[in-house]
Amino acid sequence: MKTTKTNDCKLITIDQIGDRRGHISVVENNKEVPFEVKRIYYLYDVPSGEERGGHAHKDLKQLIIAVCGSFDVIVGDGETEKTFSLNRPNKGLYFTSGLWRKINNFSSGAICLVLASHKYDEKDYIRNYNEFLSYKK
Numbered sequence: 001m002k003t004t005k006t007n008d009c010k011l012i013t014i015d016q017i018g019d020r021r022g023h024i025s026v027v028e029n030n031k032e033v034p035f036e037v038k039r040i041y042y043l044y045d046v047p048s049g050e051e052r053g054g055h056a057h058k059d060l061k062q063l064i065i066a067v068c069g070s071f072d073v074i075v076g077d078g079e080t081e082k083t084f085s086l087n088r089p090n091k092g093l094y095f096t097s098g099l100w101r102k103i104n105n106f107s108s109g110a111i112c113l114v115l116a117s118h119k120y121d122e123k124d125y126i127r128n129y130n131e132f133l134s135y136k137k
Contacts, residue, residue: 003098004077004096004097004098004099005077005079005080005099006075006076006077006080006081006082006099007082008096008099009075009082009084009093009094009095009096009099010093010094011084011091011092011093011094012032012034012063012091012092012093012094013090013091014026014027014032014065014089014090014091014092015032015090016090023089023090025089025090027063027092027115032063032092033063033092033115034061034063034094035061035117036117037115037116037117038116038117038118038119039115039116039118039119039120040113040114040115040116041114041116042067042111042112042113042114043103043111043112043114044110044111044112046071046106046110046112048106048108050104050106051102051103051104052102052103052104052112053073053101053102053103054101054102054127055100055101055125055126055127056097056098056099056100056101056125056126056132056135057097057098057124057125057126058097058098058123058124058125058126058135059097059117059118059124060097060116060117060118060124061094061095061096061097061116061117062094062095062114062115062116062117063092063093063094063095063114063115064086064092064093064095064103064112064113064114065086065089065091065092065093065112065113065114065115066086066087066088066089066091066110066111066112066113067089067111067112067113068089068109068110068111069087069106069107069108069109069110069111070085070086070087070105070106070107070110071085071086071103071104071105071106071107071110071112072084072085072086072103072104072105073086073093073095073101073102073103074101074102074103074104075095075099075100075101076099076100076101077098077099077100077136078100078132078133078136085105086112087107092115098135098136100126100129100132
């Protein structure tokens with residue numbers, strides 16, 4: 001059972017250094033990212049109206065960043081839902097384990113960067129919402 005709640009997710013501001021040449025933002029393990037990153041992946045070319053996610057993780061933590069464009073992350077704990085709109089490359093959503101997530105409303109050209117605390121493990125996924133609700137009880 002995971003007692004995590006939607007309020008356990010939080011927006012993190014990533015330092016932004018810039019001048020007339022542009023900006024740079026840096027993320028480091030256990031600093032801006034509140035865990036050690038073991039895997040990085042990104043979503044792109046998501047067609048209009050499509051949704052990603054639709055699952056939960058038993059142990060995995062993530063930092064989700066809109067490096068280009070925008071999208072919404074809907075977080076649920078089985079009782080409440082909260083929507084985070086990501087649209088700045090220096091803002092990331094810290095996403096803890098034990099929460100259902102959906103990502104939708106992708107703008108044209110959006111790129112969703114995900115920093116993950118574990119390597120891919122299918123056994124960590126809960127892909128059925130009713131199984132997720134049972135897991136939360």
